[in-house]
Amino acid sequence: MPVDPRKLNAQIPENFSRMVMKCLEKNREERYQSVGELVRELEQMEDEIPTPAGLEPGPGRSLSPLVKWLKSLRSFGIIIPAVLLIIAGYLVFDRIWRPKTSEAPAEVARSPAEKIVAILPFDDLSPRKENTYFSEGLTEEIITDLSKLDAIRVFSRTSATILKSLNKDIQSIGKEFNVQYVLEGSLRKIDKDIRITVQLSDAATGFQVWAEKYSGTIKDVFEIQESLSRAIVGALKLKLTAEESKGIASRPLDNVLAYEFYLKARQEIWRWDEDALERALEYLQNGLDIVGENVLLYAGMGYVYWQFYNSGIRFDEACLRQVEEYADRIFKLEPDSSYGHFLLGLFYTMGNNQKSVQHLKRVLEKDPNNADALFWLAAVYMHVGKTAAAAP
Numbered sequence: 001m002p003v004d005p006r007k008l009n010a011q012i013p014e015n016f017s018r019m020v021m022k023c024l025e026k027n028r029e030e031r032y033q034s035v036g037e038l039v040r041e042l043e044q045m046e047d048e049i050p051t052p053a054g055l056e057p058g059p060g061r062s063l064s065p066l067v068k069w070l071k072s073l074r075s076f077g078i079i080i081p082a083v084l085l086i087i088a089g090y091l092v093f094d095r096i097w098r099p100k101t102s103e104a105p106a107e108v109a110r111s112p113a114e115k116i117v118a119i120l121p122f123d124d125l126s127p128r129k130e131n132t133y134f135s136e137g138l139t140e141e142i143i144t145d146l147s148k149l150d151a152i153r154v155f156s157r158t159s160a161t162i163l164k165s166l167n168k169d170i171q172s173i174g175k176e177f178n179v180q181y182v183l184e185g186s187l188r189k190i191d192k193d194i195r196i197t198v199q200l201s202d203a204a205t206g207f208q209v210w211a212e213k214y215s216g217t218i219k220d221v222f223e224i225q226e227s228l229s230r231a232i233v234g235a236l237k238l239k240l241t242a243e244e245s246k247g248i249a250s251r252p253l254d255n256v257l258a259y260e261f262y263l264k265a266r267q268e269i270w271r272w273d274e275d276a277l278e279r280a281l282e283y284l285q286n287g288l289d290i291v292g293e294n295v296l297l298y299a300g301m302g303y304v305y306w307q308f309y310n311s312g313i314r315f316d317e318a319c320l321r322q323v324e325e326y327a328d329r330i331f332k333l334e335p336d337s338s339y340g341h342f343l344l345g346l347f348y349t350m351g352n353n354q355k356s357v358q359h360l361k362r363v364l365e366k367d368p369n370n371a372d373a374l375f376w377l378a379a380v381y382m383h384v385g386k387t388a389a390a391a392p
Helices: 014-023 035-044 065-075 081-097 132-147 157-166 170-177 218-235 242-249 256-269 274-291 295-310 317-333 338-350 353-366 371-383
Strands: 115-119 152-154 181-190 193-202 208-217
Touching (some): 115 132, 132 218, 208 218, 317 338
Parallel strands (some): 115 152
16 A cells, blocks of 8 residues: 655645545546546645755655756746646655565566766757757657667767756766766758767766767658767777667668658657657557558557556547557567557556556566666556566
C-alpha cells in the first residue's frame, strides 16, 4: 500500500496529496479516467503549489534535481500542469516506491558506462522558426544512435529537455547530474539547405573539447547524422565494435521526405491531445504512401493508437487492437524487431503483466539504453509490487 505523501512531508498540499493517491488507486475505476480530468484538477489547485520555502527538504535530506527545477519555475511564476505531473511521478517513485537498495535486478543489469553524456535539444535558428520538429528530431536520432553503444550512457530525450529548461551552465549540469560531457547544437534550415553547428564540452571544466559545423541539403541529412554520431564517438576517444558501427549506419527509414513526415508526427505525438494525434496519424500515413510498408512508420502508428488509449482520449478497445495489429505488421517485415516487441510490451500492460515484461525485456536485450522500454518495464514492476526490480 503506497504511503500518503503528506506523511513524508506535511508541507505538501492536501489536495495534491489526494491527487497522487488517486493516481495510485489499485482499481482502474477509482483512478482518473483521462489525462484531461487530471489536468483540470491540477489547474484548479495551482495556487496551492508549494512556494520555494515550502519545498525545502526535511532533516538529513537534500533537494532532488526535479524539485530544484520546480522551485526555479515557481520563482518566475511559471507553473504548468505538465510540471506537476512530473513532480507527482517523482514523488510516487522516489519518496514512496523506491526501495532502500538501488541495486538493479539481474535481468536488466547493465555494465558501467565509460562516459555519461547529456545531449541537449538543438536550437532551431531557422528564420521562420518552423523547423523545430527537425531540430528536435535530429537531437532524438543522435541520442538513439549513441544509446546503442555500451560505453556511453545518454540522457533520454525527456531528461535532456528538462536539463535544457534549467538554463544552467555546463559545470553546474555536470556537478548536479553526474554528467561528464554535454553536447550542444543548433540547426538552421532554409528551404532545402541545412547548417548544423555542434560542440562537445567537458562538464568538469566547462571547456570545449570538440566542435564542428556541417552543411548540406535535406538530402544529406542521413549522412550528416551518421557523421555527427561518429565524430562524437571519436571526440570521446571511444572505439566502436563492428556491430555498433553497423547500428549507427543503419536507417529504418531512408527516404528523406518520408523521414520528415515521421519527425513531424513525433512532434505531434508529444503534444498529448486528440487533434495532434490525428495529425500524427496523417503524417505517418503520408510517409507510408511514399515508401510503402515500413517498420519505423508502423511503430509510430501503433504508438499513436497507444497514446489515444493510454491518455484516455479514446478509451476504446479498438485502439488497443490497432497497437497489436501494427506490432504484427512489424514482425512480418522484421521478425524479432525491437519496435514490435515494444508495441506488444505496451499492449500487454492492459491485462497481462507477465507478457508485457517479456516483450519489454526483449527490447532491452537488443537496445539496453532504450529509455521508453526502461520506463514501462519499471512501471509494470511497480504495478505488480516488485519495487526492487523497478529501481534503477
